[in-house]
Amino acid sequence: MENQETFRREVANWLEENCPPAMREPARPEDLYNGGSKGEFPCEDARLWFERMLARGWTAPDWPEEYGGAGLNKDESKILKQEMKRLGCRPALAAGQGLAMLGPALLEYGTEQQKREHLPKIARGEVRWCQGYSEPGAGSDLANIQCKAEDKGDHFLVNGTKIWTSNADAADWIFCLVRTDSEAPKHEGISFVLMDMAQQGVSVSPIELISGDSDFCQTFFDNARVEKRNMLGEQNKGWGVAKRLLQHERTLMSELSELAVGPRYSPSEIARRYLPMADGKLLDGNLRQQLTQYDMDAMVMGLAKQKAFEEGRQGTLDPNTTSFFKYYATELDQRCSELKLALMGTQGLGWEGEGFDSDERMEARHWAHSKILTIAGGSSEIQLNVVAKRVLQLPD
Ligand SMILES: Cc1cc2nc3c(=O)[nH]c(=O)nc-3n(C[C@H](O)[C@H](O)[C@H](O)COP(=O)(O)OP(=O)(O)OC[C@H]3O[C@@H](n4cnc5c(N)ncnc54)[C@H](O)[C@@H]3O)c2cc1C
Structure with missing residues (x-):
């Protein structure tokens, strides 16, 4: 101590x-x-x-x-x-796909050669990774992926497409789920491969969003080559690696509020900044009740995380609880943003332009951005399914 x-x-x-x-x-x-x-x-x-x-x-x-x-x-x-x-x-x-997601999976499943080849380049920021999981017909039902990898002895030839690949146009390498056995039950014919994107046969098409930005891409593979030494885990056993990596992704998403990124003020600070108080209390009883409820829920979340941290240290933590934390933290983050905008009144509408300071513009943008959190990394409904089945062991 x-x-x-x-x-x-x-x-x-x-x-x-x-x-x-x-x-x-x-x-x-x-x-x-x-x-x-x-x-x-x-x-x-x-x-x-x-x-x-x-x-x-x-x-x-x-x-x-x-x-x-x-x-x-x-x-x-x-x-x-x-x-x-x-x-x-x-x-x-x-803390992106390389540092927070692939890195921990490589530490657990990688060969010595894979760890030495890839991890230092991630830590030094030399190589940026993206995630090739989702396909047009495989999102929540991820094991339904169809992107095919044909076994050619020392390498695979990959054909198919991935969608919603965040920042694929800025990435150097992609980690991908591919189907290596079409006859086997769907969870048992998947392999996890690491692919260099700077090769013939890999192309990326940005998807323009309503905002005009394009954080997402569709990624296409046309006889793209993967050496077998770039397979993580065993052939056809990639589903286990994929699930473990998702746990790291969900941990990352549940810890976003612990990083110094995004708006600087808590809801209580926002309340003090924008609303009239009497004896340190908000005059508006409805907002006061919402603020108190939020503060209590955030405190409970902090205590639950502390408990999980202790269990993790003792090796008794069920890894599926990452789904609970992903679910609750992202829902809480959205509630936090909604509440802050309600507390700010018209100043919470400041997307851009004069009359709104940079903190106000950041709050409004963070509110909009928070909507993605309950979909990316597996939707809230899917997290609840995982908790019901694997943590609480409820029947189907
Ligand atoms: C910001 C963002 C970044 C992303 N980045 C990446 C990335 O880099 N790489 C990548 O591979 N993917 C990425 N994705 C895709 C993401 O993983 C999927 O959007 C997500 O898994 C949901 O899949 P889907 O969009 O196909 O929705 P669907 O699976 O079609 O689901 C639609 C709705 O139905 C509900 N639903 C589906 N099945 C069930 C069920 N069994 N029980 C209850 N409800 C159900 C879902 O909860 C959802 O509300 C990203 C998504 C977002 C939003």
Whole structure:
């Protein structure tokens, strides 16, 4: 415990000294550095911050040093995260598909060669990854994927398509679920492969959204080649790897509020900023009740996470509980945004333009963005199904 407090003080001092002030301002998703061969630093301070964090191994703090991390244990990693949040330090490298999803899966399932080849490049931000799971006929029913990989001895030839591939046009490599046995029951004919996107036979078509942005792409494979040494786990046993990676994705999504990204104020702070108070209480009884309920639910969520952290350390945590945390954290995040806009009144409508400060514009945009959270990474309904079946063991 004393060691942990010493470590916390050291971390806090180092962050105070090394995190440039601009990197402690609230960040929008586009303010973060994502790495990859096409990645650009949003500003010089972002580059400096990244280089300093990288030198300490803190872009991937809990990965072993030989794979580009700092070898921190669970408690130390948590302390680092807590201090970064407390001091408002942005992530130096965005926790995307490589760092937060494929990396942990590689640590668990990868061969030594795969770990040495891929992990350091992720930690150093040299290679950006995207996720090739969903297909036009396989979203919630993910095991229905049809993208086919034909066995050619030392390699596969892949044909088919993936959809909703976030940032595929900015990525260097893609991890993909492919069908390697069409005769077997659907969960048993899937393999998990790693593919270089800079090859003939891989093409990407951005999907334009109503906002004019295009964060998503459709990805096409036309006789694309995957060496067998780039298969993660055994042939036709990819479903187990896929599910494990989803647990990491769901953990990431349940911990978004623990990162110093997005709006800076909590609902209580927003209430104090925008609404009349009497004796420290909101005058509007309805909003006061909603605020109290939200604060209580957020506190319960924090305690549940702390309990899960302790169980994780003792090795007794059921990994399927990640579905509960993904479900509840993303629903809570949406409620938080709704509540803040209600508290802000007309100032909560500030998408852009004069009359709205940057915090107000960020709140409105975060509110819109929060809508995706209960779909991406598996919808809320699917998380409830997983909890019902695998955690509570309810019958079908
Ligand atoms: C922002 C964002 C980023 C994404 N990025 C990626 C990515 O990078 N790579 C990738 O592969 N995919 C990505 N996806 C796709 C995502 O995984 C799917 O959208 C999600 O799994 C839901 O699948 P679907 O869209 O096909 O909806 P469907 O599966 O068609 O579901 C439609 C509705 O039916 C409900 N439903 C379906 N089946 C059941 C059931 N059995 N019980 C109860 N309700 C059910 C769902 O909850 C949902 O409300 C992304 C999605 C979003 C929103």
